[in-house]
Amino acid sequence: MKQTSVELRDVRKSYGSLQVVHGIDLAIDEGEFVVFVGPSGCGKSTLLRMIAGLEDVTSGEIVIKGRDVTDLDPSERGIAMVFQSYALYPHMSVRDNLGFGLKMANTDAAEIARRVGHASGVLKIDHLLDRRPGQLSGGQRQRVAIGRAIVREPDVFLFDEPLSNLDAELRVSMRIEIAKLHRKLANTMIYVTHDQTEAMTLADKIVVLRDGRIEQTGTPREVYENPANVFVAGFIGSPRMNLLNAVWRGDGQLTVGGQNLPAEGFGGQQPDIGDKLIFGIRPEHFQVTEGSGAIRATVEFTEYLGGLRYVYCTLADGQSLVVEQRDGPDIEEGQEIALSAPSDKCRYFDEAGIRMR
Known part of the structure; x- marks a missing residue:
């Protein structure tokens, strides 16, 4: 029986009188690649940010690796997040960008060097370590952003539409790289996208969201071949059903x-x-x-x-x-x-x- 890595228990989010996430219950297994997909405004990024600790939970519980992390700071949750924007420091080398978070956490210099070396090797960016972000392509910058998450050695990786700033050809190649990365690291990964092609090709399990509610959860094949309702049938697949x-x-x-x-x-x-x-x-x-x-x-x-x-x-x-x-x-x-x-x-x-x- 697989161990649960992340569990959401009746998670809700409101901004004043406006409720945007309505009682989400979800269990994510250890090592699973789960994709939250849905149209703009469906609550997928808000849900991810609540898991990360960047948004407060109005009610409910978030459990990671058996710990209730609902009220913990992001740094205490065992997660690492890759954002839509690369958010790299332009004046620093790739090496320094990768190790900056560890340096701020007073990590030993030898340990920083080990983790940076491991991450750059996994992502095949060893030859870029002495360059600055301005000297990199969009795909290379995204690799550095992912590498900055890898060096944290987290229990769970969170991706918030990481490929949306890339052109179509580069999105395909980076999608393949992320899939390979998951196989290599075997960490739990939660990935947010509005692109159902990314969801279908990357996910072990897809969570289809609409208006802050889960419409269906299942493997890509299950949600494609056996949609629970007309929303899922019309959203998953291009052209639609x-x-x-x-x-x-x-x-x-x-x-x-x-x-x-x-x-x-x-x-x-x-x-x-x-x-x-x-x-x-x-x-x-x-x-x-x-x-x-x-x-x-x-x-x-x-x-x-x-x-x-x-x-x-x-x-x-x-x-x-x-x-x-x-x-x-x-x-x-x-x-x-x-x-x-x-x-x-x-x-x-x-x-x-x-x-x-």
């Missing part, structure tokens, strides 16, 4: 866009005839077909991206959907196509947007 208004006709038939589509897989939550539902399917699971059980859609435009094509369509009632194609003949704008959906890839939500199981 197709979510279409539908009506249950009974006898295994669903009316979507004025057309009937076979439907199964409701589990124990069988709808009543006439119930309004939301039919969900990922763009890559729609199949262009001429067979039975298909719904017809009109192509509005296509995006050709080399290895794949996105086809944007509308149904007769004006609802929009996206189809992903990786092969097959060209599809022209204005063309009518027939689409089928494998039953095991279809997801159904009730009128309130909650997954039917």
Whole structure:
């Protein structure tokens, strides 16, 4: 059984009468890479800052490695944080930037040298130790910022959107470097981002947040393939899951866009005839077909991206959907196509947007 590294117990945060975090309960296992993801203003950075001790907790408890740290200073929590801005001292060398926090804590010079040497070796920045931040690229500066966290030898690493200041190509390479770093150090890491691609590629466990509440917690595969509600279905994935208004006709038939589509897989939550539902399917699971059980859609435009094509369509009632194609003949704008959906890839939500199981 895995040991719990970080535990949040009914954590709440209010600014005056405005409550922004609503009773968060969460357990993070030792060595786990957990990503908080959600739209701007969902509370993910506030939650991270409360774990770090940079924001006070209005109520609830934060436990790290079995210790209640709710009222402890950041320096006493066994954490190290990497911020969105590099926050490096421009007049200091990389070596001095890495060791500055330890020096302020009166750490022995030999121990500082050992930790700086270890961190620079892990991050492959040994050759940069005598340079100043102004002589570094954006990716190199971010490595130094991460190295400054590593030298603290924390129990938990906290990352607050660390890649948002980098260009697209560099973000991809640094994302890979952070994943490698986690495998090498095996520390618990909590990472905040609004970028669901970062969440999907980095996380052992994703925590999807909205309006200060957890909407779903699970592995990247779980939240992608089995979203708990339409918010998660629409937020995770690019393009998002197709979510279409539908009506249950009974006898295994669903009316979507004025057309009937076979439907199964409701589990124990069988709808009543006439119930309004939301039919969900990922763009890559729609199949262009001429067979039975298909719904017809009109192509509005296509995006050709080399290895794949996105086809944007509308149904007769004006609802929009996206189809992903990786092969097959060209599809022209204005063309009518027939689409089928494998039953095991279809997801159904009730009128309130909650997954039917």
